[in-house]
Amino acid sequence: MNTLTKLTASTLIAGAVLAGTATAHADPAPPPPPPTKQQALDAMLAELGVAWAQGGAAGTAIGAVVGxxxxxxxxxxGSLAGCIIGAPTGAxxxxxxxxxxxNPKVxxxxxxxxxTP
Known part of the structure; x- marks a missing residue:
């Protein structure tokens, strides 16, 4: 390969690299579509199930006893009235x-x- 060919090839490659990096850009990802009412209900019930298993039952029992x-x-x-009101309120x-x-996501x-509409 002669010197002129090497110089031309190097110049073309360098120019292509510079032009490619100057024009490259990425659009942001589109936002996810809003959930439907049924999808939101399913997600909420799943999170409530996790929350109940990870602390809801224990909190209810402790709250009932304290209340x-x-x-x-x-x-x-009139302690009977206080007991009747206090237990469900505490629970x-x-x-x-x-x-x-x-579950903080609940x-x-x-x-x-x-x-969700």
Whole structure:
């Protein structure tokens, strides 16, 4: 190969490399399509199942015991009424806290379900 051919080939390759890098770009990925109401419901129920298994049941049991104790003690003269009100209230609050701590994604899945048209 003579010198002129080598020089021409090198120049063409260098020019192609520079031109290729100057014009290359990538478009951002398109956003995923919004979920349907059924897909959002399925996702929410799956997250709720995980949350219940990872802390909801324990939170409910602990909340019921604490609510029962506080209700029975705080309304001493009418302690039966306090026990009846305290146990389900404590169970509800304990279940919600246990599920929220057991799976942090459960709140987002509920909001997604409620906001899906």
């Amino acid at each position: 029962l104790g506080i209700g029975c003690v705080s309304m001493f003269p 509800t609050i304990g279940g919600l806290i246990g599920m929220g701590n057991g 709140q987002q899945s509920i909001e997604t379900y409620l906001n």
